[in-house]
Amino acid sequence: MRGLTVTDPGPSSTIQDTGRAGYAALGVGRSGAADGPAAALANRLVANPPGAAVVESTLGGVHVRAHGRVTVAVTGAPCPLTVAVPDASSVHGAAMNTVLHLADGATLRLGRPTRGLRSYLALRGGIDVPPVLGSRSTDLLAGLGPPALAPGTWLPAGPPPAAFPRLDSAPVPEVPDGSITLRAVLGPRCAWFTHEAHASLRESGFTVTPRSNRIGLRLDGPELPRARGGELPSEGMMPGSLQVPPGGEPVLFLADHPVTGGYPVLAVVHSADLPRAAQAPPGCRLRFRIIEPASAEGAVRALPRPR
Amino acid sequence: MQILPCGDRGLLVELDTLQEVLNLHAALRADPPPGLSELVPAARTVLLRLDPTQCDPAGAERHLRRLNPGSVAAPGQSKAPLVEIPVVYDGPDLPDAARLLGMSERDLVAAHTAAGWTVAFCGFAPGFGYLVSDDPRFQVPRRGESRTAVPPGSVALAGEFSGVYPRSSPGGWQLIGTTELEVWNLDRDPPGLLRPGVHVRFREEA
Numbered sequence: 001m002r003g004l005t006v007t008d009p010g011p012s013s014t015i016q017d018t019g020r021a022g023y024a025a026l027g028v029g030r031s032g033a034a035d036g037p038a039a040a041l042a043n044r045l046v047a048n049p050p051g052a053a054v055v056e057s058t059l060g061g062v063h064v065r066a067h068g069r070v071t072v073a074v075t076g077a078p079c080p081l082t083v084a085v086p087d088a089s090s091v092h093g094a095a096m097n098t099v100l101h102l103a104d105g106a107t108l109r110l111g112r113p114t115r116g117l118r119s120y121l122a123l124r125g126g127i128d129v130p131p132v133l134g135s136r137s138t139d140l141l142a143g144l145g146p147p148a149l150a151p152g153t154w155l156p157a158g159p160p161p162a163a164f165p166r167l168d169s170a171p172v173p174e175v176p177d178g179s180i181t182l183r184a185v186l187g188p189r190c191a192w193f194t195h196e197a198h199a200s201l202r203e204s205g206f207t208v209t210p211r212s213n214r215i216g217l218r219l220d221g222p223e224l225p226r227a228r229g230g231e232l233p234s235e236g237m238m239p240g241s242l243q244v245p246p247g248g249e250p251v252l253f254l255a256d257h258p259v260t261g262g263y264p265v266l267a268v269v270h271s272a273d274l275p276r277a278a279q280a281p282p283g284c285r286l287r288f289r290i291i292e293p294a295s296a297e298g299a300v301r302a303l304p305r306p307r
Numbered sequence: 308m309q310i311l312p313c314g315d316r317g318l319l320v321e322l323d324t325l326q327e328v329l330n331l332h333a334a335l336r337a338d339p340p341p342g343l344s345e346l347v348p349a350a351r352t353v354l355l356r357l358d359p360t361q362c363d364p365a366g367a368e369r370h371l372r373r374l375n376p377g378s379v380a381a382p383g384q385s386k387a388p389l390v391e392i393p394v395v396y397d398g399p400d401l402p403d404a405a406r407l408l409g410m411s412e413r414d415l416v417a418a419h420t421a422a423g424w425t426v427a428f429c430g431f432a433p434g435f436g437y438l439v440s441d442d443p444r445f446q447v448p449r450r451g452e453s454r455t456a457v458p459p460g461s462v463a464l465a466g467e468f469s470g471v472y473p474r475s476s477p478g479g480w481q482l483i484g485t486t487e488l489e490v491w492n493l494d495r496d497p498p499g500l501l502r503p504g505v506h507v508r509f510r511e512e513a
Contacts (some may be wrong), residue, residue, distance in 0.1 A: 022355065023346040026499045027429035027436075037470050089369050132493055144493075188311035188319040211452075234430055236347030236354025238317040261429035266316030271359060293312035293364065 002068035003156040004123060009149035010061025010110070014138035014214075015127055016255075017053040023133055024259050030239070033120050034278035035256045038076035041170055042122035045073035045099050052126030053136035055149065057119045058214075059281075060110040064121070066102035068091035069166065070157060073099055074108075076104040077175050077279060082109040098169040102179070108294035115177035116279040124165075126242050128158035136199065141256045148179030179205070179285035182273045185202055185293045189232065189264035193244070198223040201242075201266060201288055206250070210282040215258075216243075216251040217280060223248055224266060234260040240269035240277070242288075252286075254278050310371060316362050320371060323465075325427055325439055328353055330376040332503060340370035348428040348503055349360065350437070387425075387504045392471065392490075393421075393512045394462050397483035401452065404464055407447050407481075415483065416511055418442055418446045424469060424507040429499065434473035434491030436501030445469070455481035460485045462509070468483075469509075 006013075016039060019032025031041035033056055040050045056063060074081055074096050081094040087107030092100070094100050096119075102108060110119055126137040129136055129146045138145040147153075198249070206221035224244050237243070237257055244250045245263045252269060254277065267288065269277060280286060308331075320330050332358040335355070342361040347354040355367055375438040396416045398404075405415040422440035429436050447464045454477060457463070461472040463480035472478060473491035492502045501507070 022345060023433075024347045025429060026434060026497065026502050027431060028433045093452035132497065144433065185312055185314050188313045188321075233352075235319065235349045235352040236356075238314050238315050238354070238356065257348060260428075265313075266310075268317065270315050270316075280388075293315070 004064040006153040008063035011150040012058040015146045016056040016137045018051040020135040031137040035275040039120045042073045042075040042120040046124035047165045053122040060112045062110045066106045076119040077113035079113040080111035099165045116175035125157035125160045127263040128156045129207040181287045183270040183291045192264040194225045194227045206286045208280045208284045214256040216253045219281040234262040237261045242267045245257045317359045334376040340367040374480045389506045394484040396484040398484045401479040401483045404481040426501045426505045434499040438469045449479040
């Protein structure tokens with residue numbers, strides 16, 4: 001059987017696809033690749049359907065060994081790649097965003113990303129682990145899906161798709177580093193916050209803290225004071241929601257966010273900007289550009305996705 | 308009904324009562340706006356998540372304003388399935404919950420089993436249903452201190468709600484009993500027994 005054995009999972013690696021749609025009313029979130037376009041590109045390079053399961057590696061560090069001849073591609077946060085043949089007689093570098101053929105017994109190592117946070121490793125045929133509720137995504141919050149990668153995890157390749165890789169490499173937008181600006185729509189609970197909070201959101205920067213994960217980016221920044229007291233009955237959350245707990249440290253929700261939450265949401269980041277948010281490493285500076293809800297849809301068409 | 312913006316792909320509808328939430332949820336399921344991908348009902352809100360490929364928040368908003376939720380049978384009168392939950396009323400918070408409700412432990416058990424319950428919405432964890440009853444006496448504050456691990460199958464009360472913990476998790480609800488019934492099982496389709504609109508009766512097990 002062809003596939004990859006994980007020899008080192010790195011700091012945090014999981015299996016992800018396009019997520020679990022349609023179960024929100026049962027309290028199950030979407031999950032899926034945090035940087036969806038990067039995962040889709042990895043699949044496209046090896047001619048997989050866009051929803052095939054891939055490895056999402058946070059801060060790189062993943063080492064795998066090929067069983068049988070396999071075809072792979074690595075996209076997302078750029079990291080140094082090393083391929084070694086079985087007897088280690090040859091060790092050479094490899095390029096991101098290209099089609100890589102690994103001989104039986106060859107190893108592929110992902111180093112630490114030079115920018116960004118999450119890299120994606122696609123395997124031709126997809127990673128064929130059993131789906132849970134229609135998806136192979138690991139939801140860290142709900143505890144659903146395959147376990148996180150560990151030393152010895154076997155990643156079986158599914159049947160190869162009919163199509164063959166048509167590109168050797170793909171041009172990619174640059175992965176953000178240092179500081180990024182995200183478009184956001186105010187609401188649904190912007191009325192819960194003072195003018196001062198609104199001004200801070202528009203004018204100040206926020207820093208991504210190391211307590212961030214697939215559930216959300218925890219942000220350090222100016223206080224966002226509330227204009228009113230009281231508590232909010234729990235309500236449905238969107239990915240991109242900027243939820244503000246009373247103690248400060250707002251959370252920008254990513255792929256594994258809770259389906260419902262009880263703290264007011266000041267603004268929601270535009271869906272086209274979320275993949276960039278998911279690439280923001282700890283220490284990255286975030287700024288928000290407030291756009292009108294009515295123009296939100298037009299903004300998708302009018303703007304090339306700024307990376 | 309107030310419609311609040313929720314990014315470029317969401318609309319949050321705020322209502323005055325849980326019954327209005329149940330009515331709107333039923334109406335949206337019967338007559339969904341174009342491009343609707345998911346509905347997330349909650350205590351006073353319904354979130355509409357729209358499909359990114361055909362999303363039209365303005366169109367969905369017009370659809371919402373045209374809907375007449377009163378015309379759709381509310382879940383309370385509909386032919387939603389009934390789930391019977393056998394409970395051993397041995398929870399560690401039964402005495403506290405009874406005291407907070409101003410009744411004896413036996414009266415609490417009698418009221419809990421006599422009431423008709425309906426799953427209003429899910430959240431907190433996969434398969435955790437928030438159940439509301441036709442008995443207005445059920446109003447219990449959460450525990451002052453949250454437990455770090457509530458055992459799976461715990462039957463609990465908080466606010467106007469009753470619930471069953473699908474798996475071990477932290478929790479601050481008042482634990483009044485336990486059930487052997489598996490309310491969440493990934494090998495079943497659908498995996499959760501307690502889906503919005505489902506009716507529930509609790510039955511006392513010796």
